[in-house]
Amino acid sequence: MKRFLAAASLLALAATGTLAEPVKIGMITTLSGPAGYLGEQVRDAFVLAIEQEGGKLGGVEVQLVVEDDGLKPPQGLQIAEKFVGDEGMKLLTGIIFSNVAGAVVPEVVAQGAIYVSPNAGPSNLAGEGCHPNYFVVSWQNDALHEASGTAARKLGYTRAVALAPNYQAGKDAIAGFAREFGGQVTEIYTQLDQTDFASEMAQIRAANPEVVFQFHPGGLGIAFLKQYQQAGLLGQIPMVLSEPSLDAVILNAVGAAAIGLKGTTHWAADFDNAASKAFVAAWQAKYGDKPLTTYAQQGWDTAQLIASALRKTGGVDDIDAFREALRAADFASTRGDFRFGPNQHPVQDWWLIEIVADANGKPQIVTREQLRDDVGDSYAAQCKM
Amino acid sequence: MSILLIEQALNGVQYGVTLFLLAAGLTLIFGIMGVINLAHGSLYMIGAYAGMYAAAETGSFWLGLPVALAAAAVAGLAVEALVIRRLYNRDHLDQVLATFALILMANQAIILMFGRQPIFTRLPAGFDGSVQLLPGLAYPTYRLLIIAVGLAVAAGLWLLINRTRVGMLVRAGATNRDMVRALGVDIRLLYTVVFGLGALLAGLAGYMAGPIGAVQVGMGEQILLATFVVVVVGGVGSIRGAFVAALILGVVDTMLRAFLPTLLRQVMTPAEADQLGIGIASMGIYLLMALVLLIRPRGLFATA
Structure with a gap:
């Protein structure tokens, strides 16, 4: 009986062609x-x-x-x-x-x-x-943050402090932001395993820029935004952020303090x-x-x-x-x-988003306007395939 | 610039008192019992997790505090009774191995209970903003609270060590363990009390540190290394030494991290300056330790 069943199931597999x-x-x-x-x-x-x-x-x-x-x-x-x-x-x-x-x-x-x-x-x-x-x-990493540079420029800012962890994507982030922003940028690099940003908060306060751009993915971003608020900077110096610093998990952790922040993204749930x-x-x-x-x-x-x-x-x-x-x-x-694009990286659109309060007062991402249309990245031209 | 200097100094003091809360227990355990307890950082983590859990359940930061203290103290007493007590007469390698095993077990236990994801806690109501200390200097209220708690604990420990009978025994134990035992003091009870107290302070430090960064597995090991440096620089067994060393190291570390990259930026690109600056800053406290040991091989305030 067992052997028969095995044979039958083999036959069935062969018939549907899923033996591969x-x-x-x-x-x-x-x-x-x-x-x-x-x-x-x-x-x-x-x-x-x-x-x-x-x-x-x-x-x-x-x-x-x-x-x-x-x-x-x-x-x-x-x-x-x-x-x-x-x-x-x-x-x-x-x-x-x-x-x-x-x-x-x-x-x-x-x-x-x-x-x-x-x-x-x-x-x-x-x-x-x-x-x-x-x-x-x-x-491409830079493109992600070039959009934030565009947004900050369009919002009329000329003096920015840009912060990111000191690794490849962090350097790409600040380079991308500065490329499209065009104004004066003070760069501050943090560490990828850093959770206490007190020293950076003091430096931001001392520099007193018109806008802060920061890229801190995951838990770092949560800690950064919380401490930015604790330092009393949130109401004082506006922030423009790229999507990794404003994802739904970060917003949940930061809560109402995030309302009013502006950012850029290639996609949003709305x-x-x-x-x-x-x-x-x-x-x-x-x-x-x-x-x-x-x-x-x-x-x-x-x-x-x-x-x-x-x-x-x-x-x-x-x-x-x-x-x-x-x-x-x-x-x-x-x-x-x-x-x-020619380097097999995306050519796509970028959008301005704003964090607003939903019916329960919780932060929610709303897409506002298109910032960039059909753009690739700054490195495509150097790619020889 | 001076405002920035003051703010960074405050950040240094806040880091320093957190180090002190950990180092106080560690230096007593090391000095009196002669035990190297690598698992001290696990007690810090246990305090943070237990307190965070209680705070989330009750919705109150302040109700989480006694739970954090109790959990760390109970865990400390259990570790002392089950593991450390068997290690007093063994050599330091055995102690390091056993307490390192405790770290691994504590981390895995926390992963099983709470998962790998770090947990972000909220600041207590009333301490979630900042206060204007000087014109142009707003400082987070919660960090001031940490500084206040650290200084209060330091004062309390000073009274305990210098003005009470228990403190007298602790001082005597740190100076000459065998003589204290020969005089008929129940040294085992003293060990347990000291270990429990050290664990409680570690739990306090962990719970206070939680809302600033994140409550996560391995948070204790990150800070433990700096704590050992504090103990060594301050002099093993000396609370006063731990306090002075913690503040010095906290301020030196913060200042190097804050200003060295800026100085280096005058001569190189920001990314390189930060890389090098942070690199040298990370070495700073160890260089300081080497320097202190060169001049005073038993630490700043050696007990014997």
């Missing part, structure tokens, strides 16, 4: 520490996209393997070697932090695998360091397009009132891009065909307009 191994997707992401929720958001949205298709992406069975890099580049590299070397995976994604990406991505693409970034887009991998096997779905509405509805159906951030949207869009390519190629065995299919970016992005 599922496509393995390796996700290296940050799940622990103050920024652990960033990776969690990317992972949850990616898992949601797979579930929506009943275990498939683009009609192809996939298996997602997730590991935590702990925000440590060597740990990320170790996981990548296991994924690509030992397990023979050809498709990796998930990295949140640029310092981890800087260590992992060159290694992965050198071994012939494809890496699709749902978040980090460091400048050194966007210009001369670009690679045909490396795609970024989110944004976007009025079919893809975005479907994503927000699916998220709320599965995760209830768990905060929904741009990280989740990036994870979702990454999954949709991969799905669009798998739909054309049926798998990753022919890596050249798969790469071509990715490059076409033939999917409906939740952000509206989306295509890849």
Whole structure:
């Protein structure tokens, strides 16, 4: 009887054509520490996209393997070697932090695998360091903050203090902001593991700028905003922020103090397009009132891009065909307009957002106006593929 | 500029008193019992988590405080009775290994109970703003509260050590443990009291530090290293030494971090200046320790 059942199930498998191994997707992401929720958001949205298709992406069975890099580049590299070397995976994604990406991505693409970034887009991998096997779905780091520079300029400010942690994405942030802002910028660098910003608050007060721009992802941003308020600076010196410093988790933690802050984003949950509405509805159906951030949207869009390519190629065995299919970016992005520039980083629109009080007095993100239309990044021209 | 200097000095004092709250317990435990307790930072973390949990349940910061103190003290007493008591006569390597194991266990236990995500707590009502100390200098009220609490604890400990019978025994124990035992003092009870008190102060420091940064796993280890430097610089077993050393190191560390990058920026790019400046600032307190040990090998206020 047992043997008969086994044979029957084998037959059934053969008939539906699912005997083929599922496509393995390796996700290296940050799940622990103050920024652990960033990776969690990317992972949850990616898992949601797979579930929506009943275990498939683009009609192809996939298996997602997730590991935590702990925000440590060597740990990320170790996981990548296991994924690509030992397990023979050809498709990796998930990295949140640029310092981890800087260590992992060159290694992965050198071994012939494809890496699709749902978040980090460091400048050194966007210009001369670009690679045909490396795609970024989110944004190039500088572009993310150039929008804030545009916003601060349009709001009429000329003197700014810009703060960011001293690592690749932090340097990219200040460079991007300053490039579009055009005014006078005082730069202050913090540490990626810093939680006490008392000394920086004193420096901001002493510099007394017209506007403060700061980029502190995850828990750092929560601590920074709270201490900015405690220092009595919140009402005094306005802030213009990029989306990683104003995500839904940070807003929940900071509370009413965030109301009135202005920022910039490539997507917000109130976007009025079919893809975005479907994503927000699916998220709320599965995760209830768990905060929904741009990280989740990036994870979702990454999954949709991969799905669009798998739909054309049926798998990753022919890596050249798969790469071509990715490059076409033939999917409906939740952000509206989306295509890849010559360095396989996004060409997209940027928006001004404002934090307002909702019916319960809680902070809520509202999209105001378009700041930049169809822009790529400043490094695309240096990319020779 | 002078306003900035004063504000950074206050930041240094606030960091210093937090270090003192931790170092006071550590220096007594080290000085009187001769035990190196690496798990002191875990008591700091336990205080922060327990207090944060109680504050969230009751909705009151102040109700969280006694819970934080009690949890850290109870945890400290349990650690003393179950682990440390067996280590008094072993060498320091055994103590380091055992208490390091305690760190790993405490961290895993907290991860199991609260998860890996750091928890952000709110400031108590009335202390969530800032006060105008001088024209142009508004300072966060909560940080002033930390400074006040630290100074009050320092005064209380001074009275306890110098004006009470228990304090006399503590001083005697720090100077010559064997003689105290030979005179018929119940040294075991004294050890337990000292350990519990040290744990309680660590819990207080942890709970007070919570709302400024984040309550997270490993928060104790971050600050423990600086605390050991304070103990060594101040002189093992000396509360007075711990107090002076904590304030000096707190101010020196903060000043270096605040002003060194700015000075270096005169001669190099901001990113490089900050990298180098922070690098040197991180070494600052260790250089200071080396200097002090060179001149006074037993610390500033050595007890024997």
